[in-house]
Amino acid sequence: EAGVTQFPSHSVIEKGQTVTLRCDPISGHDNLYWYRRVMGKEIKFLLHFVKESKQDESGMPNNRFLAERTGGTYSTLKVQPAELEDSGVYFCASSQDIGGWGEQYFGPGTRLTVT
Amino acid sequence: AQSVSQHNHHVILSEAASLELGCNYSYGGTVNLFWYVQYPGQHLQLLLKYFSGDPLVKGIKGFEAEFIKSKFSFNLRKPSVQWSDTAEYFCAVNALSSASKIIFGSGTRLSIRP
Numbered sequence: 001e002a003g004v005t006q007f008p009s010h011s012v013i014e015k016g017q018t019v020t021l022r023c024d025p026i027s028g029h030d031n032l033y034w035y036r037r038v039m040g041k042e043i044k045f046l047l048h049f050v051k052e053s054k055q056d057e058s059g060m061p062n063n064r065f066l067a068e069r070t071g072g073t074y075s076t077l078k079v080q081p082a083e084l085e086d087s088g089v090y091f092c093a094s095s096q097d098i099g100g101w102g103e104q105y106f107g108p109g110t111r112l113t114v115t
Numbered sequence: 116a117q118s119v120s121q122h123n124h125h126v127i128l129s130e131a132a133s134l135e136l137g138c139n140y141s142y143g144g145t146v147n148l149f150w151y152v153q154y155p156g157q158h159l160q161l162l163l164k165y166f167s168g169d170p171l172v173k174g175i176k177g178f179e180a181e182f183i184k185s186k187f188s189f190n191l192r193k194p195s196v197q198w199s200d201t202a203e204y205f206c207a208v209n210a211l212s213s214a215s216k217i218i219f220g221s222g223t224r225l226s227i228r229p
Contacts, residue, residue: 033215042119042222043205048215056215091159093217104209104217106151108158 023092
């Protein structure tokens with residue numbers, strides 16, 4: 001069974017540009033999560049999808065971040081326009097448990113560098 | 116607000132030494148508890164988890180953790196570390212009231228001297 005995959009593994013962009021990160025969850029997992037770790041800080045929750053619906057987006061930092069999960073399969077996280085403080089590692093996770101209560105499986109992360 | 120505290124930012128040990136990494140969380144309700152590990156160049160992977168039952172849980176690679184509800188703690192232990200245990204370790208909590216999100220501690224970097 002394939003794990004959670006993320007693309008790209010690393011992205012370097014200039015301030016003001018747009019970047020789109022992609023996450024493919026484990027097949028059959030209805031729950032998909034985005035997390036972010038900025039340099040030296042803890043990993044922080046961004047949002048949670050159940051199928052194509054946003055269940056909880058309380059962790060999204062501001063309206064420059066837009067997450068979508070059309071069709072309830074893969075998800076994208078777009079940052080537009082990117083700022084220096086958006087640099088960090090963006091993790092995606094998926095879970096099959098009802099309500100998201102239980103174990104989440106993490107992807108390798110996308111390292112975003114904004115210069 | 117819920118939070119997770121890891122007491123040590125960086126721990127350096129020699130091979131064969133015993134390890135204990137502290138973790139405390141602040142939440143009074145029902146929780147799931149996790150320890151995740153990230154080896155150099157690899158992605159986060161689950162080391163062990165506590166959902167219910169026996170508060171002493173055993174994970175992969177000889178790690179174990181003990182849930183002490185009265186102390187809101189979930190410390191990670193290993194009796195004899197190996198060089199290959201060099202990694203960053205994250206304690207995490209998933210609370211029933213906020214079923215979606217996992218709250219992570221800031222991580223403990225473990226360096227093992229061969």
